[in-house]
Amino acid sequence: MSFSIKKQQDIVVVDVEGQLIVGNRQELKQKVLDELERGERKFLIDFSQTGYIDSSGLGVLVSLSKKIREQGGELRLANLNDDLKTLFELTKLDTLFQIADTRERALESF
Amino acid sequence: MSTQPHRTWTPPYGMRMALELQIPSDVRYIERIVGLVMRQCEELDFPRQKCALNVPVALSEALSNAILRGNREDPRKQVHVRSAIDGDTLVVEIADEGAGFDMVKAMRRDPTAPENLSREDGRGLFLMHHLMDRVEHFSNPWNVVRLTLHR
Numbered sequence: 001m002s003f004s005i006k007k008q009q010d011i012v013v014v015d016v017e018g019q020l021i022v023g024n025r026q027e028l029k030q031k032v033l034d035e036l037e038r039g040e041r042k043f044l045i046d047f048s049q050t051g052y053i054d055s056s057g058l059g060v061l062v063s064l065s066k067k068i069r070e071q072g073g074e075l076r077l078a079n080l081n082d083d084l085k086t087l088f089e090l091t092k093l094d095t096l097f098q099i100a101d102t103r104e105r106a107l108e109s110f
Numbered sequence: 111m112s113t114q115p116h117r118t119w120t121p122p123y124g125m126r127m128a129l130e131l132q133i134p135s136d137v138r139y140i141e142r143i144v145g146l147v148m149r150q151c152e153e154l155d156f157p158r159q160k161c162a163l164n165v166p167v168a169l170s171e172a173l174s175n176a177i178l179r180g181n182r183e184d185p186r187k188q189v190h191v192r193s194a195i196d197g198d199t200l201v202v203e204i205a206d207e208g209a210g211f212d213m214v215k216a217m218r219r220d221p222t223a224p225e226n227l228s229r230e231d232g233r234g235l236f237l238m239h240h241l242m243d244r245v246e247h248f249s250n251p252w253n254v255v256r257l258t259l260h261r
Contacts, residue, residue, distance in 0.1 A: 019166075022178070054170040055234040056174065087237075091237070092227060096227050
């Protein structure tokens, strides 16, 4: 997995490329927490380049959601393909996160 | 003149593929192994979502459990994987050198219950069971989890 982080207006946009799994999810968590520590409060994670996510990847997203909310921030997820949508629906995590079909819709929703 | 389309390819349903491998207890191997098994499924024309979601996620979970829980990431311990696929069925066995675990007890908490949704853990076995048609667990004497998925 690799990911890129950039700023769009006052929103931190993270693109996850490849799989989000036990071997690499800690890296994503740390980078987002670093941004949170720097005072960033709006986060968008874009999954258009993501393959599959395992339970520990889902766990990191849950953890980030909690930590961001605790700091008064907001997290959006965007561009889940059909397989990832199925995964979120199966685990009922589609009720926990704010998920947008497109990056643009996610950015507008802040 | 024949009106039948000329077929240059037939579905490989008569084929059977098997692979057997062993890895040290290191999570960095998981993606590669999952890739190999996904390719087996693609070669046998398994439905797209089963290749892209069911197999990679369930297998990642089983490998992760074997490495982290079964073998406690001990580099001296191995995880053994056997994967066989034919026109109907994929069967993957993941074996670790651990003492085994009580799967029923490990699954008693429902990760989709509202009170558990904010938990970071507890979804691995749930996903394995929901994405595979059958999950079996036994000792031989290695601790083995067998995943079965039908086309």
